Amino acid sequence: MSERKKVLEVKDLQTTFFTDSGAIPAVDHVDFFVREGEVLGIVGESGCGKSVTSLSVMGLVPKPPGKITGGEILFQGNDLLKKSEREMRYIRGNDIAMIFQEPMTSLNPLFTIGNQMSEAILIHEKKWSKKRARARAVEMLKLVGLPRADELIDEYPHQLSGGMRQRVMIAMALVCDPKVLIADEPTTALDVTIQAQILKLMKELNTRLDTAIMLITHDLGVVAETCERVIVMYAGQVIEEASVKKIFEDPQHPYTKGLIQSVPDMRYKKDRLYSIPGNVPKPGTIKKGCKFAARCEFAFDRCLAEDPALIQTETGHQTRCFLYSEEGVTQDGPKAFVES
Amino acid sequence: MDQKPLLKVEGLKKYFPIKKGLLGRTVGHVKAVDDISFYVNKGETLGIVGESGCGKSTTGRVLMRLLEPTEGTVEFDGKELTSLSSSEMRKMRRDIQMVFQDPYASLNPRHTIGKILEEPLLVHGISDAKERKKSVIKFLEIVGLSAFHAKRYPHQFSGGQRQRIGIARALMTNPKLIIADEPVSALDVSIQAQVLNLMQDLQKEFDLTYIFIAHDLGVVRHISDRVGVMYLGKMVELAPSEQLYATPLHPYTKALLSAVPVPDPDYVKEQVMIDGDIPSPANPPSGCTFHTRCPFKMDICTKVSPQLMEHENGQSVACHLYSEQAGNDIEMKEKEMEGSL
Ligand SMILES: Nc1ncnc2c1ncn2[C@@H]1O[C@H](COP(=O)(O)OP(=O)(O)OP(=O)(O)O)[C@@H](O)[C@H]1O
Ligand SMILES: Nc1ncnc2c1ncn2[C@@H]1O[C@H](COP(=O)(O)OP(=O)(O)O)[C@@H](O)[C@H]1O
Ligand code: SF4
Ligand code: SF4
Ligand SMILES: [Mg+2]
Ligand SMILES: [Mg+2]
Numbered sequence: 001m002s003e004r005k006k007v008l009e010v011k012d013l014q015t016t017f018f019t020d021s022g023a024i025p026a027v028d029h030v031d032f033f034v035r036e037g038e039v040l041g042i043v044g045e046s047g048c049g050k051s052v053t054s055l056s057v058m059g060l061v062p063k064p065p066g067k068i069t070g071g072e073i074l075f076q077g078n079d080l081l082k083k084s085e086r087e088m089r090y091i092r093g094n095d096i097a098m099i100f101q102e103p104m105t106s107l108n109p110l111f112t113i114g115n116q117m118s119e120a121i122l123i124h125e126k127k128w129s130k131k132r133a134r135a136r137a138v139e140m141l142k143l144v145g146l147p148r149a150d151e152l153i154d155e156y157p158h159q160l161s162g163g164m165r166q167r168v169m170i171a172m173a174l175v176c177d178p179k180v181l182i183a184d185e186p187t188t189a190l191d192v193t194i195q196a197q198i199l200k201l202m203k204e205l206n207t208r209l210d211t212a213i214m215l216i217t218h219d220l221g222v223v224a225e226t227c228e229r230v231i232v233m234y235a236g237q238v239i240e241e242a243s244v245k246k247i248f249e250d251p252q253h254p255y256t257k258g259l260i261q262s263v264p265d266m267r268y269k270k271d272r273l274y275s276i277p278g279n280v281p282k283p284g285t286i287k288k289g290c291k292f293a294a295r296c297e298f299a300f301d302r303c304l305a306e307d308p309a310l311i312q313t314e315t316g317h318q319t320r321c322f323l324y325s326e327e328g329v330t331q332d333g334p335k336a337f338v339e340s
Numbered sequence: 341m342d343q344k345p346l347l348k349v350e351g352l353k354k355y356f357p358i359k360k361g362l363l364g365r366t367v368g369h370v371k372a373v374d375d376i377s378f379y380v381n382k383g384e385t386l387g388i389v390g391e392s393g394c395g396k397s398t399t400g401r402v403l404m405r406l407l408e409p410t411e412g413t414v415e416f417d418g419k420e421l422t423s424l425s426s427s428e429m430r431k432m433r434r435d436i437q438m439v440f441q442d443p444y445a446s447l448n449p450r451h452t453i454g455k456i457l458e459e460p461l462l463v464h465g466i467s468d469a470k471e472r473k474k475s476v477i478k479f480l481e482i483v484g485l486s487a488f489h490a491k492r493y494p495h496q497f498s499g500g501q502r503q504r505i506g507i508a509r510a511l512m513t514n515p516k517l518i519i520a521d522e523p524v525s526a527l528d529v530s531i532q533a534q535v536l537n538l539m540q541d542l543q544k545e546f547d548l549t550y551i552f553i554a555h556d557l558g559v560v561r562h563i564s565d566r567v568g569v570m571y572l573g574k575m576v577e578l579a580p581s582e583q584l585y586a587t588p589l590h591p592y593t594k595a596l597l598s599a600v601p602v603p604d605p606d607y608v609k610e611q612v613m614i615d616g617d618i619p620s621p622a623n624p625p626s627g628c629t630f631h632t633r634c635p636f637k638m639d640i641c642t643k644v645s646p647q648l649m650e651h652e653n654g655q656s657v658a659c660h661l662y663s664e665q666a667g668n669d670i671e672m673k674e675k676e677m678e679g680s681l
Pocket of ligand 5: 050051052
């Protein structure tokens with residue numbers, strides 16, 4: 001099968017927050033792309049810039065204090081950063097839609113599900129009658145597997161459970177058949193049996209409607225089960241990118257390796273967990289060198305002096321670490337690593 | 341082992357009244373904890389898992405008597421806690437300490453870490469000022485912080501460090517039992533691993549007994565010797581952790597385990613999908629409270645509440661599939677069917 005086209009391409013994106021305590025480079029020269037119909041995972045610990053990256057793509061960075069200070073966001077080849085707010089409003093929902101961790105915060109408690117969904121539909125389908133919009137809303141609620149869609153449409157958000165609300169959010173996001181769905185921690189607030197239902201639904205919809213999904217999560221299990229390709233972020237940067245299979249079988253970056261080993265596995269008991277020493281740094285606190293150097297067991301002189309670039313180390317695999325070069329593992333790293 | 345359990349809980353219930361109207365009439369009850377029994381041996385870790393609202397935290401709080409139980413007995417180290425006066429209970433808390441999910445909310449933002457750690461010693465009248473200061477530094481170092489941290493305030497620490505402080509505070513009075521309610525749930529994966537390792541080290545060093553409450557099944561397996569699974573205020577399965585994870589018996593445990601995403605893309609699992617949401621504990625289903633979602637539901641399940649009973653080798657389960665009565669029913673059905681053929 002030939003490679004599918006890149007529907008979204010983020011190039012050298014920089015998003016900075018200008019706060020009283022200085023400029024925070026929340027997204028620090030980030031590059032990635034999303035292919036048509038694929039499920040891309042973005043994984044990383046809190047504060048590494050996952051949400052700000054997705055808000056940047058949506059044109060929803062709160063400004064002030066935030067500002068996109070550089071780069072390009074190409075949707076089907078057009079730079080979204082050059083669009084007016086009016087044009088962006090059309091693109092949001094129509095071409096790119098987003099769902100959030102806490103569905104309650106994005107649903108208006110004062111309006112029925114039907115009101116809110118119809119409104120979203122009518123923004124994009126200006127010629128439709130209210131009746132037609134409502135019928136479409138019911139159809140979408142059924143599509144996301146909600147029972148009693150005909151009654152549910154007249155209910156208020158608080159009458160639904162967390163899992164049902166997230167289904168409503170997905171239905172609303174997909175109402176205009178977007179090319180890309182950005183889901184920021186869509187199951188983090190849900191119980192695990194409900195999470196399983198929502199992830200299954202998202203995968204089904206991805207196959208059925210061919211909507212590309214950018215799934216943001218901190219849960220490596222969710223990545224392994226849902227995504228095809230994955231980007232690992234650390235302190236505002238992309239530090240590794242590969243297929244899901246590669247990331248789990250042959251992770252390269254010491255942070256990715258450490259992260260995977262830190263997760264307790266439900267299938268067997270480890271005597272002791274591997275743990276990465278130190279704390280997750282806030283973006284901007286490390287000015288020079290590799291952002292992971294202070295916690296990295298393989299750090300050597302060069303890591304403190306220079307900033308590693310994200311380079312291709314093998315086909316479809318990129319890593320930001322001096323232990324790797326375009327030919328794979330370099331020999332200038334510490335002996336312990338070269339031999340491992 | 342001649343062990344007598346350190347903690348023995350029997351028939352524990354906690355019902356919260358639901359009040360309505362101007363007169364605050366009680367119109368019903370939320371059965372947050374509904375008749376659970378278990379024990380914890382000295383030096384072991386009992387994990388308690390279950391989804392949101394199943395009664396895990398309430399169980400922990402009732403054991404500490406931060407909430408008064410509606411019914412049931414709690415025997416700790418040979419003493420019956422439910423009949424202690426509140427001042428006797430306060431003394432008792434020297435031996436039972438709690439660690440919370442959100443360390444920030446449980447640390448007074450206006451006090452230095454030194455003061456926060458010293459407080460439990462003051463409350464229990466332990467040692468003099470000089471000794472207390474020494475203890476503070478000792479425990480800061482034990483949890484991986486340094487003496488100079490005593491002068492700082494909670495907001496100056498990261499989430500992981502705050503949880504270390506929460507743990508240090510729990511250790512100050514040299515307790516026997518620590519009830520940890522979601523102690524690593526708010527932490528990032530890399531920090532979570534540090535705190536879990538710390539808790540394991542401390543358990544060995546200070547001969548601690550843990551009740552470890554969490555919703556993350558991987559974390560619970562890692563740290564627990566035995567695990568109890570709760571659903572709508574009831575303990576539906578209780579077993580040594582290896583057994584529970586290898587051969588879960590209760591349909592809910594099976595569904596719960598199979599719902600956990602595994603960080604291995606090649607792993608093919610048998611998914612036991614359950615539909616629907618958790619019913620409200622104010623109005624739980626009749627009979628087996630899981631019957632509204634159970635793929636194996638039988639007639640008896642809607643009528644009779646199954647009791648937690650030992651099935652084999654210390655693995656207890658509350659499900660009619662494993663009880664004799666249901667076994668007989670199934671046999672009868674099979675006979676009927678044979679007869680009709
Ligand atoms: N003070 C209270 N008054 C009334 N109902 C309460 C009170 N505390 C808890 N409940 C109810 O009791 C049930 C059990 O709550 P509990 O906090 O023990 O759940 P949990 O298992 O700890 O859940 P989570 O995983 O969300 O922490 C819930 O339905 C909850 O709404
Ligand atoms: N509105 C804001 N003002 C200032 N800083 C912010 C704001 N939103 C996010 N940040 C900072 O940007 C960084 C990345 O945040 P975020 O993208 O939300 O992380 P996550 O990966 O957890 O989603 C963090 O250091 C955060 O503190
Ligand atoms: S560049 Fe150096 S410090 Fe950074 S991850 Fe690689 S080896 Fe470690
Ligand atoms: S008692 Fe019945 S409904 Fe309950 S778990 Fe067992 S089979 Fe399912
Ligand atoms: Mg986020
Ligand atoms: Mg709780």
